[in-house]
Amino acid sequence: MRLAATGLLVAMALLFVVARHLATRAPGWGYLVAFAEAAMVGGLADWFAVTALFRRPLGLPIPHTAIIPVNKDRIADSMAAFLRANFLTPQVVARRLQRLDVARVLGDYLARPAPEAARIGDSVTSLLAEVLTALDPDKVGRPAKALLRTQIERIDLAPLLGQVLTGMIADGRHRPLIDSVLRRAGALLEANEAALRTMIHDRASTLMRWTRLDDRLANALLDALYALLAETLVDPVHPLRQKIDEMLGSLAHDLIHDQAMGQRVARIKAEALANPAFAAWLDALWERSRTSLIAQLRGASGMGGLRKGLAGFGRALGEDPATRATINRFARRALTGLASRHGDGIVRIVSETVRRWDARTVTRRIESAVGRDLQFIRINGTLVGGLVGLALHGLERLL
Secondary structure: OHHHHHHHHHHHHHHHHHHHHHOOOOOOHHHHHHHHHHHHHHHHHHHHHHHHHHOOHHHOOOOOOOHHHHOHHHHHHHHHHHHHHHOOOHHHHHHHHHOOOHHHHHHHHHHOOOHHHHHHHHHHHHHHHHHHHHOOHHHHHHHHHHHHHHHHHHOOHHHHHHHHHHHHHHHOOOHHHHHHHHHHHHHHHHHOHHHHHHHHHHHOOHHHHHOOHHHHHHHHHHHHHHHHHHHHHHOOOOHHHHHHHHHHHHHHHHHHHOHHHHHHHHHHHHHHHHOHHHHHHHHHHHHHHHHHHHHHHHOHHHHHHHHHHHHHHHHHHHHOHHHHHHHHHHHHHHHHHHHHHHHHHHHHHHHHHHHHOOHHHHHHHHHHHHHHHHHHHHHHHHHHHHHHHHHHHHHHHHO
């Protein structure tokens, strides 16, 4: 476009020379002379104005030229102030986000992910797997294990156990556990029946062994224990069950309200955490988690399962207005807070970046962005000037 604008100006100059030469032969050529003369003036004026924005015309030190290079620091500050005032204030961000349904946009994207998004996800998954494989497991796992240990140490375990036990008793969820304990007790009794008989026989007197009363006592004791376990197992309101419920209820109450019980539980927890077996358990837990995560990330089903989960989450967002409202509210608060806390820092980055550019870089980037329109200004100035000159010449002839 610069060549077109310059070519049009040169064409007007040639037209002026030719028309001026022919004006003496016919009066009609005067209109063309006036048009070409005014077009040259308009084209030259607009060439000077456009050029003066970016550089000094013909290299001459004319005042108020090369406006953008000379004032680039002020332009940078003005751009930053404009960005801060019109885009990064909490009020503007909140007003713009009020009309934006972030959750629905996110849900639609997750529910119908584009192929490009799938490829990006596969690349990210593969990269994460390589990173987890390449990094030292001990160095990576040490902070994670330390964080887990710290969180466990902070837990007040006794009230938590008491509340869990109270909830289980209230819902009857402890009954299967009691049934399992009763069955295990029966199996344990059956497995050690011979040892129990031997114990009774060894502790019986000589008279009892001679009269074989020790065998009868052992049989009676074992039969009574088997019967007690069986009756308790099949009878949901057996007195033994009620006694166990009372004991568990008392234990839950003590765990929540008894300070001495809480201290005992805390001491047991501290001893368990200090035990080398707990450290070994943490190491094994981390290694299993890391290995499983790497396998899932590398496996064909790893990213597929992740995409299915994200798609399900996206569909849920589309169907659940309450969840969408929560996410939108969170997004508005987060972005508004970000603008409030870091808006000055963001615009400072813009200002400092433009300030660091040299004058030639600023000129080239702005001119490349708007240069086509600037050349149209030159073309329009040439044509409009010519038309004005033509109109004035016609008016002069009429008068």
